[in-house]
Amino acid sequence: MLLHVPEVLSSTELARCRDALASAAWKDGRVTAGRQSAMAKNNGQLAEEDPLSRELGGLVLSALARSPTFFAGALPRRIYPPLFNRYEGGESFGFHVDNAVRYDRSGTESQPVRTDLSATLFLSEPDEYDGGELVIEDSFGSHDVKLPAGDLVLYPGSSLHQVRPVTRGMRIASFFWIQSLVRSEAQRRMLFDLDVSIQQLTQKMPEAPELIRLTGIYHNLLREWSDV
Numbered sequence: 315m316l317l318h319v320p321e322v323l324s325s326t327e328l329a330r331c332r333d334a335l336a337s338a339a340w341k342d343g344r345v346t347a348g349r350q351s352a353m354a355k356n357n358g359q360l361a362e363e364d365p366l367s368r369e370l371g372g373l374v375l376s377a378l379a380r381s382p383t384f385f386a387g388a389l390p391r392r393i394y395p396p397l398f399n400r401y402e403g404g405e406s407f408g409f410h411v412d413n414a415v416r417y418d419r420s421g422t423e424s425q426p427v428r429t430d431l432s433a434t435l436f437l438s439e440p441d442e443y444d445g446g447e448l449v450i451e452d453s454f455g456s457h458d459v460k461l462p463a464g465d466l467v468l469y470p471g472s473s474l475h476q477v478r479p480v481t482r483g484m485r486i487a488s489f490f491w492i493q494s495l496v497r498s499e500a501q502r503r504m505l506f507d508l509d510v511s512i513q514q515l516t517q518k519m520p521e522a523p524e525l526i527r528l529t530g531i532y533h534n535l536l537r538e539w540s541d542v
Contacts, residue, residue: 315387316467318465318466322384323377325464327464335360335437341360343356357407360399370396375393375395389496390493391541391542392492393491393492398488400486401480410475427493430471431469431471431491432490433467436463436464436466436467438483438485442485443484444482444483445479449478450469450473504535512529512532
C-alpha cells in the first residue's frame with residue numbers, strides 16, 4: 315500500500331527544517347547504503363551523529379505523533395531515527411530494495427528495526443527542482459511520487475524503488491523506516507481501511523450503535539495480528 319500523508323509538518327516546522335538544512339554539512343550518502351545499494355546511490359546526506367540531524371529528527375518524530383493518518387497506516391512499533399538527504403546536479407539513486415533490518419544506534423544499545431515500511435518526507439516544493447521523482451514498483455506497476463513540501467509517502471520496505479536524477483535545483487527530504495505492530499502488508503491495509511471507515515462514520519453518525527461493534531472488530535483484529 316502506498317499512502318500519501320499530507321501536511322505532516324506545520325509551516326513553522328517546515329521553515330525550521332528548510333532554513334537549517336540550507337547550510338548543513340552534507341556528506342557522501344553512500345555511508346548508510348548496503349553494498350549493492352551503494353553502487354546505485356549518488357547523493358548527499360546529513361551524518362546520523364550530526365547534532366542537527368538529531369534535532370530535526372526529533373522534530374519529525376513529534377510531528378508524526380500528531381498524525382492520525384500516519385498512525386493508522388503504519389501502526390508503528392519502532393521508528394528508525396529520521397535521516398536527511400539532498401539531491402542536485404544530476405544526482406540520483408538507482409533501483410534498489412532497502413535493507414530488511416536497520417540498527418538504531420542512537421541510544422545506549424544498538425536496537426534492530428525491521429523495515430516493514432519506508433517513508434519519505436518531502437522538504438522541497440515540487441517546482442523547486444526538475445526530476446527527483448521517487449519511483450516505486452509494485453504489482454500494479456510503477457508509481458511516480460513527487461509531493462508538496464511537508465507531505466509524506468509511506469510504502470512497503472520490500473518495494474523496488476529509485477530516485478530519478480535531479481536535473482535542476484535541489485531536492486531535500488527526510489527518510490526513515492518503520493517496524494509495524496502488524497507485519498503483514500495485507501493485514502495493515504485491512505486495518506487501515508477499517509479505521510478510516512470508522513472515523514468517517516463517526517463524523518457522519520456519531521451516535522450509530524454499529525460504531526461500537528466496528529470499533530470492537532478493529533481492536534480484536536489488531537489484538538490478533540499485532541506483534542508486541
